[in-house]
Amino acid sequence: MKCPYCGHPDSRVLDSRPTLDGTAIRRRRECLECGARFTTYERYELLPIIVVKKDGRREAFDRNKVLNGVLKACEKRPIPYETLEKLVEEVELAIQKTGYTEVPSRMIGELVMQKLKNIDQVAYVRFASVYKDFREIDQFLEIVKELKKNEEGTS
Structure with missing residues (x-):
């Protein structure tokens, strides 16, 4: 090596x-x-995964790209690196288990958001704001309301 x-x-x-x-x-x-x-x-090594972007472009799945996005969302949060590495591993494994060689980028973003929601709500909101391309404050408020509602439902 x-x-x-x-x-x-x-x-x-x-x-x-x-x-x-x-x-x-x-x-x-x-x-x-x-x-x-x-x-x-x-x-x-498994079958290569091709990611279909929103604009129709295709590119090879890059786990480092997913990890970097998660790292940015978790910046200055008390989350161990190993937890984020495990999250990316779980996302990649979930995609592999679908059996599809082409997956929409939307699927990857949704999988990451599901996992982040259970790890750290602030990181979840940060990731969602970039992933869903928030343009107005109301979009942040909506996602925070959803988190509060889910939190009250589990209490």
Whole structure:
């Protein structure tokens, strides 16, 4: 595995363990050249997923793109990185389980919102505001009312 810091092609594995859901192996590595430590994930390869955008364009599913969107929504929130990594893993697995090789971007956004709603309501509102392209304050109020209603229903 190539070192992300110095580019040296060799590293040694310090620790290996399965992820919580067992769909990947997490490996802690150390570069043999500079001594830097980094983490890699080994996953089984499934059918490629093509995302159909709102405007009809198609692009390969990129789990890092989903993770970056979730990270932005969760900025300055007390949510461990591992929780967000698990969320993205669950979304990707849910898409794979559909059996479709092409999925609308809308489906990915909805899956992420469902998961975020259960993790952190502020992050959920942030993600929803970008995903649903909020343009007016009333749209924020509507989603907050929905959260309050759901909260009262479960109390």
